[in-house]
Amino acid sequence: MGEFVTLEVKDGVGTIRLDRPPVNALNAQVTAELAELAKEATERDDVRAVILYGGEKTFAGGADIKEMATRTYPEIAKFGANLTGTLAAIANIPKPVVAAITGYALGGGLELALTADWRVAGDNVKVGQPEIQLGVIPGAGGTQRLARLIGPSKTKDIVYTGRFVKAEEALRLGIVDQVVAPDDVYAAAHKWAAQFANGPAVALRAAKAAIDGGLDMDLPNALKLESHLFAALWATQDQQNGMKSFIENGPGKATFE
Numbered sequence: 227m228g229e230f231v232t233l234e235v236k237d238g239v240g241t242i243r244l245d246r247p248p249v250n251a252l253n254a255q256v257t258a259e260l261a262e263l264a265k266e267a268t269e270r271d272d273v274r275a276v277i278l279y280g281g282e283k284t285f286a287g288g289a290d291i292k293e294m295a296t297r298t299y300p301e302i303a304k305f306g307a308n309l310t311g312t313l314a315a316i317a318n319i320p321k322p323v324v325a326a327i328t329g330y331a332l333g334g335g336l337e338l339a340l341t342a343d344w345r346v347a348g349d350n351v352k353v354g355q356p357e358i359q360l361g362v363i364p365g366a367g368g369t370q371r372l373a374r375l376i377g378p379s380k381t382k383d384i385v386y387t388g389r390f391v392k393a394e395e396a397l398r399l400g401i402v403d404q405v406v407a408p409d410d411v412y413a414a415a416h417k418w419a420a421q422f423a424n425g426p427a428v429a430l431r432a433a434k435a436a437i438d439g440g441l442d443m444d445l446p447n448a449l450k451l452e453s454h455l456f457a458a459l460w461a462t463q464d465q466q467n468g469m470k471s472f473i474e475n476g477p478g479k480a481t482f483e
């Protein structure tokens with residue numbers, strides 16, 4: 227548990243919660259605390275799915291501009307590498323992860339949301355990569371994860387202009403996956419996460435590894451990765467339970483460890 231970031235676990239769902247008012251700016255300490263909790267969420271068996279949440283008001287307004295402004299080159303290189311590494315640790319949590327976006331997800335805030343498998347947003351949110359308006363560019367995955375998610379042209383529009391994208395357009399572009407009333411954001415994210423809390427954890431882990439790992443490879447190697455992960459699941463009790471239950475009781479009735 228950190229000063230600005232906490233992990234609360236209930237019924238298999240772990241909520242990583244940012245709490246650094248007013249906009250959850252990501253400074254060096256927040257980055258370190260997030261890394262620690264990504265590790266904890268990865269290692270704890272009672273965490274079966276994860277919600278990234280910034281509270282009712284705002285997800286995150288980005289890296290802390292006041293902290294970054296006077297950094298030297300070596301200092302900012304270190305900060306950028308740390309944040310990039312932290313976001314990779316979150317992206318690599320081998321469990322379903324959903325971002326619950328309220329208010330703003332800007333700069334490093336959107337980069338954090340992009341590490342999730344699924345994004346739920348309030349219908350009043352604004353997301354974007356406004357770094358260009360500060361005379362810099364996204365530095366923690368914004369040019370990479372966003373381009374992989376929505377393609378290079380739309381990413382260039384967003385990164386070159388730095389404009390704020392409203393919820394409806396973000397949904398249309400595929401930056402967010404679901405838009406709900408502002409007050410329902412956490413509940414909708416929780417509903418998405420909770421459906422996996424009693425799921426086959428090793429198969430979910432393999433599915434994520436196959437999809438995310440495969441996207442980093444050429445197709446023949448990605449298909450090999452998938453094939454190996456598929457076969458490896460025959461070493462699990464969940465595969466035995468799942469198939470036995472189908473044969474005896476029909477689809478959708480299996481219970482998993």
Ligand code: HXC
Pocket residue numbers: 248249251287288289290291292293305306307309310330332333334335356357360363364365366
């Ligand atoms: C530090 C920030 C901040 C930030 C807001 N604040 N964003 N402080 N870093 N990223 C502070 C403001 O200075 C202000 O402090 C208080 O939070 C409230 O902000 P306001 O602007 O008064 O509120 P509002 O009008 O509601 O606008 C909210 C906002 C806007 C839309 C989030 O503040 C904004 O555009 N922020 C900057 C967004 C941005 O450029 N993000 C990218 C950062 S670069 P005071 O003390 O005056 O109350 C980045 C790089 C990542 O993320 C890669 C790093 C490796």
